[in-house]
Amino acid sequence: MFYYVSKVVWFFATPSNLLISLILLGLILALFKRLRNAGIALALVFSLATLALGLLPIASYILLPLEERFPPFRDDGRPVHGIILLGGAVEASDSVSRGSIVANESAERVLDTILLAHRYPDARILISGGGGTVFGDGAAEAPIIADYFKAIGIDPARILVEDRSRTTAENATYSRELATPREDERWLLVTSAWHMPRAVGVFAKAGFAVTPYPVDFRTAGGTRTHRPFAFVSEGLRRLDIATKEWAGLIAYYATGRTSRLLPGPQAPEGGSANR
Missing domain, CATH: 3.40.50.620 (HUPs)
Structure with missing residues (x-):
């Protein structure tokens, strides 16, 4: 059951899917006279958010702590x-x-x-x-x-x-x-x-x-981590990976599949991570 629930929930919660869904929702609301301003505002805000999250190195900052957890x-x-x-x-x-x-x-x-x-x-x-x-x-x-x-x-x-x-x-x-x-x-x-x-x-x-x-x-490390992306799709792809992995860590910790939220080199569950 955990497998199926996680797959369904993640399909809708994936940042790239969620951003597009919210933009479409704004456009649909804009079709109704009473909700036109709110719909246009919603579509504009999340369109800008999509550009920002796709081009700025935000996703790299989220992914970097995971990639540098183990040498x-x-x-x-x-x-x-x-x-x-x-x-x-x-x-x-x-x-x-x-x-x-x-x-x-x-x-x-x-x-x-x-x-x-x-x-x-x-x-x-x-x-x-x-x-x-x-x-x-x-x-x-x-x-x-x-x-x-x-x-x-x-x-x-x-x-x-x-x-x-x-x-x-x-x-x-x-x-x-x-x-x-x-x-x-x-x-x-x-x-x-x-x-x-x-x-x-x-x-x-x-x-x-x-x-x-x-x-x-997926991240270069050092100062190269701060580089913006050349394509919106690149940043969104990295954002999807990063958020999914953090969500997985939280879910595994909450359900007892791991004993630490962010397991590291000295993992206490059943032995040392490095032998």
């Missing part, structure tokens, strides 16, 4: 026993339709996992990502990525496929069941930097201690 991974020489790749980088239905893997803007998740697979040839590779939509089951992402890894020469015996999960919380629960990690094992968790706090929180809650390997950074 980039540095190889310290300690053995790596496993690599966990969270889904979200491949369009599963499009891949099935085209008969070829179709990656999206989070493709670094897959690319860096390939790099890690070669860097740590003895590590197992767990790919976590199921299917499902609000209106029914969809193609699962994990098997598609697994087939791609096998096609480029990664030993199939190293690959574990978790294709039941639809949420980050399920990623953690089902991954732990499949991997059955020992306390002395070190597993790298590969996901987008902006998604890493929530991911680490739920993995720790599930009793699966992981070492964060953040990728897919």
Whole structure:
């Protein structure tokens, strides 16, 4: 139920959808003589808000604390026993339709996992990502990525496929069941930097201690964070991602899926985030 409610609510609450809806509402109200001034004012205000949120670096400021919560991974020489790749980088239905893997803007998740697979040839590779939509089951992402890894020469015996999960919380629960990690094992968790706090929180809650390997950074950091966007669509896209992730953190904390609102490097749920 949580999955379906979250998807429906977020469709209407997504900033880009909400802004356009409010502009349209203003235009509709303007058709009525008694509400014309209010409608025009509403449409004008949210039209300006759309431009401001799309062009100004507001979205970058919202996303930056998430992306800088965990530092980039540095190889310290300690053995790596496993690599966990969270889904979200491949369009599963499009891949099935085209008969070829179709990656999206989070493709670094897959690319860096390939790099890690070669860097740590003895590590197992767990790919976590199921299917499902609000209106029914969809193609699962994990098997598609697994087939791609096998096609480029990664030993199939190293690959574990978790294709039941639809949420980050399920990623953690089902991954732990499949991997059955020992306390002395070190597993790298590969996901987008902006998604890493929530991911680490739920993995720790599930009793699966992981070492964060953040990728897919959307902000540049430093003074470049203050740069405006060249296109309104760029700023709105980043705003959608940032607000969705913060909403996810709040929802997961409120429902007990994480023990901290903003999990960090010293996550207390079930163990340390860095081992």
